[in-house]
Amino acid sequence: xxxxxxxxxxxxxxxxxxxxxxxxxxxxxxxxxxxxxxxxxxxxxxxxxxxxxxxxxxxxxxxxxxxxxxxxxxxxxxxxxxxxxxxxxxxxxxxxxxxxxxxxxxxxxxxxxxxxxxxxxxxxxxxxxxxxxxxxxxxxxxxxxxxxxxxxxxxxxx
Numbered sequence: 001x002x003x004x005x006x007x008x009x010x011x012x013x014x015x016x017x018x019x020x021x022x023x024x025x026x027x028x029x030x031x032x033x034x035x036x037x038x039x040x041x042x043x044x045x046x047x048x049x050x051x052x053x054x055x056x057x058x059x060x061x062x063x064x065x066x067x068x069x070x071x072x073x074x075x076x077x078x079x080x081x082x083x084x085x086x087x088x089x090x091x092x093x094x095x096x097x098x099x100x101x102x103x104x105x106x107x108x109x110x111x112x113x114x115x116x117x118x119x120x121x122x123x124x125x126x127x128x129x130x131x132x133x134x135x136x137x138x139x140x141x142x143x144x145x146x147x148x149x150x151x152x153x154x155x156x157x158x
Contacts, residue, residue: 051108055098062090085129092122 069075070083078086096119099112120140128136 049108049110051098051101055094058094059091062094063087066090080130081126082129085126088122089126092119092126095119095122 066075066083066087075081075083075086081089095115099115099119102108102110102112102115120143124136124140131139
């Protein structure tokens with residue numbers, strides 16, 4: 001009997017790692033391009049939106065003015081506010097104004113949740129000096145409940 005030659009399949013071990021390496025390289029390049037594009041989008045977005053930078057600059061300036069006025073004893077005519085309460089009052093008002101501007105002007109439209117919450121917290125801190133915490137916290141909870149109620153009702157209308 002003669003032995004038949006065994007059929008050997010060609011080895012693809014060389015092709016397979018090369019293909020996997022090429023795919024991995026392409027995925028990395030695509031990921032890097034997406035990251036660069038996203039970075040450019042964020043830079044453009046913030047370049048076109050100077051409102052946030054302006055509001056935070058005004059908050060810092062307001063803090064400096066309050067501290068300077070306190071150092072020069074110019075806050076004597078405001079007996080019911082401590083300097084930090086006055087700072088928080090101004091910062092809260094500025095953040096709420098920014099949220100209002102963002103809601104009114106389409107070119108500055110962005111989510112305003114953060115500004116509303118932080119502005120509300122600052123106002124609660126500021127008002128706690130005038131009204132005791134025993135009144136401020138329940139009023140804050142009532143305000144939050146009313147806001148949730150009205151936002152829920154308005155959402156269903158749309």
